[in-house]
Amino acid sequence: MTDDMIAFRGLLEKSADADLLREMIGFAAERLMELEVGQITGAAHGEKSPERLVQRNGYRERDWETRAGTVELRIPKLRKGSYFPFFLEPRRLAEKALTAVIQEAYIQGVSTRSVDDLVRAMGMSGISKSQVSRLCEEIDERVKAFLERPIEGEWPYCWIDATYVKVRQAGRVVSMAVTIAVGVNTDGRREVLGMDIGPSEAETFWIEFLRKLARRGLRGVKLVVSDAHEGLKVAAARVLNATHQRCRVHFARNALAHAGKSGRRVVSALMATAFAQDDAAAAKAQWRKVSDQLRPKLPKLAELMDRAEDDVLAYMSFPVAHRVKLHSVNPIERVNREIKRRTEVVGIFPNETAVTRLVGAILLEQSDEWAVQRSRYMTLESIAPLSDDADLAPCLPPLITRVCSGSGPVWTGLQTRLG
Numbered sequence: 001m002t003d004d005m006i007a008f009r010g011l012l013e014k015s016a017d018a019d020l021l022r023e024m025i026g027f028a029a030e031r032l033m034e035l036e037v038g039q040i041t042g043a044a045h046g047e048k049s050p051e052r053l054v055q056r057n058g059y060r061e062r063d064w065e066t067r068a069g070t071v072e073l074r075i076p077k078l079r080k081g082s083y084f085p086f087f088l089e090p091r092r093l094a095e096k097a098l099t100a101v102i103q104e105a106y107i108q109g110v111s112t113r114s115v116d117d118l119v120r121a122m123g124m125s126g127i128s129k130s131q132v133s134r135l136c137e138e139i140d141e142r143v144k145a146f147l148e149r150p151i152e153g154e155w156p157y158c159w160i161d162a163t164y165v166k167v168r169q170a171g172r173v174v175s176m177a178v179t180i181a182v183g184v185n186t187d188g189r190r191e192v193l194g195m196d197i198g199p200s201e202a203e204t205f206w207i208e209f210l211r212k213l214a215r216r217g218l219r220g221v222k223l224v225v226s227d228a229h230e231g232l233k234v235a236a237a238r239v240l241n242a243t244h245q246r247c248r249v250h251f252a253r254n255a256l257a258h259a260g261k262s263g264r265r266v267v268s269a270l271m272a273t274a275f276a277q278d279d280a281a282a283a284k285a286q287w288r289k290v291s292d293q294l295r296p297k298l299p300k301l302a303e304l305m306d307r308a309e310d311d312v313l314a315y316m317s318f319p320v321a322h323r324v325k326l327h328s329v330n331p332i333e334r335v336n337r338e339i340k341r342r343t344e345v346v347g348i349f350p351n352e353t354a355v356t357r358l359v360g361a362i363l364l365e366q367s368d369e370w371a372v373q374r375s376r377y378m379t380l381e382s383i384a385p386l387s388d389d390a391d392l393a394p395c396l397p398p399l400i401t402r403v404c405s406g407s408g409p410v411w412t413g414l415q416t417r418l419g
Contacts, residue, residue, distance in 0.1 A: 026071045029064070033085050037076045040083060055079040064088065136357065143360035146367070147194055151213065154220025155183035156386040157322070158193065158242070159332040161226060163339055167349045174199070176352070178339065178359055179209060182332050186220070186387045188376035190331070192367040193218060195359060197352050203231030210239040220388050223318060225329055228254075233311070246311035248275070248327040258301040267294065267301065275327070280316040287313060321382045331377075335366055 034045060041056065043049035059074040076083060162179040181193040194213050198205040206229065210218075224236040225245040233244040252268065259267040270290045277283040287309055295302035315326040325331055339359055349355050370377070 022071055026073070029071065029073060029085070029087065032087065033073075033076060036085065037078075037083055040078070040081075054081060062088075139357055139361060140353075143357060143364060146364045147356075147360055148216070151193060151217035153185045153187070154387050155185050155193070155218060156220060156222045156383060157225070157326065158183045158218075158221050158223070158240075159225045159329055160232060161329045161332050161336055163336050163343075165343045165349060165355055166347065167352060167355060169351075173348055176355065177205075178355060179205075180332065180335065180339075180359075180363060181209075181213060182335065183218070183221075184377055184383065186384055188378040188380050188383050190370045190377040192335075192363045192370075195356075195363060197355055203234055206232040206235035207239060210235050214239055220386075222386055223314065223326060225315075225326060227329060228308075228311075243314050243317075244311060245314040245326060246308060247329045248312055248315075249330065250328070251308055251312050255301055255304060258298060258304065263298070267298075270294070271305075274313070277316070278320075280313060283313050283316045284309060319382050319386075322378060325378070335363070338362055338366070 037056070038044045040054065042051045042053040045056070055078070057077040057079045060077055062073045062075055064071040064073050073085075075085060159182045160179065162177040164175050165178055166173050167176045168174075177198050178195065179198065180195045182190060183193045184190050194209075194216070196205075196209045196212065198209075218240070221236075221240040221242040223245055224232070224240065224242045225247065226232050227247050227250050236242045236244050252271065255271070256264045256267060270293065271287075274283050274286040274290060277286055287305065291302045291305040294305070315323050318326055339362055342358060342362060343349075343355075346354075346358070349358075
């Protein structure tokens, strides 16, 4: 404590009046972080203790924007696990977007009672339109750049799902579909590819959505995973030339509704025998066997299984290591839950721009989180063969060798062209 007092007195003596508050905030933040990390590690900085739980691992720089100005922080890192100061906001951009949407709704007088109470609780009852404009402009620029960025490389797998929000249009409240697409590239990395807002999930909407992704560079898609959307199935084949996989989890819920309470467990176990097969041919054979067994007592369920066979079992034609992540939209469900949690706070959005602002900010931060993860979503060895260029790769080394050595028909052709 004596050392801290000496440092604090030195700070007071050497700091200019304009910088004093900022330096004091930085000093207090540093001491708070050291106390927190000391509790996590079980020992103070530089202390040798048998009770130490984890070692430190240097620092990482981060700017902290405060009312007194920008404070440069050195956040401690740990060898195992992670540490983030309690006084910082881990999801700052999304929180700004949420604040901006609430403020805009409040100013325009279209917020619900719950949103109005939240605005008052946040102390924003007297905010001006110009303040909202400045805040929205900062967020909109970043979100627009993210949603319109070029899509590079090949993306063998793509998950697409939609969630609904309420938006005010021409004096009435309508339900709008917020559609998001997540893909995995040939490096095994997961990334948010894009989003769109539409009045429905009709075929024309899906075609335009996929065309926008294709214009930005989306290619190499082998499988599109979604819920049962006939329009999306047609659009995936027409625009991306990809196979459609119907979410197995959602199909099971629909199927069990035809089984009755007493038969749900038996039907679920029977369908699981098809999913447990080793390859697509065996899975389809078992699927038909199960539907035939159910047909006498549950004809509607059997008919449903007949129609859904190709869509529900499409993932069985892909590598075994990937199937657990391909048979449903579960990989995108966590993102949807976060979107739902944030949008429910708003209640009714004042316009579509506000929806794009908030949802786009959430997707940007989610994509950033995936980008910094050390482990790949799918291993490089298992996903690389799905690339359209994979068949050409074995031929490239000998081809390059023959060209560089000045021999072979390729070299002769080049000489002829060059005269």
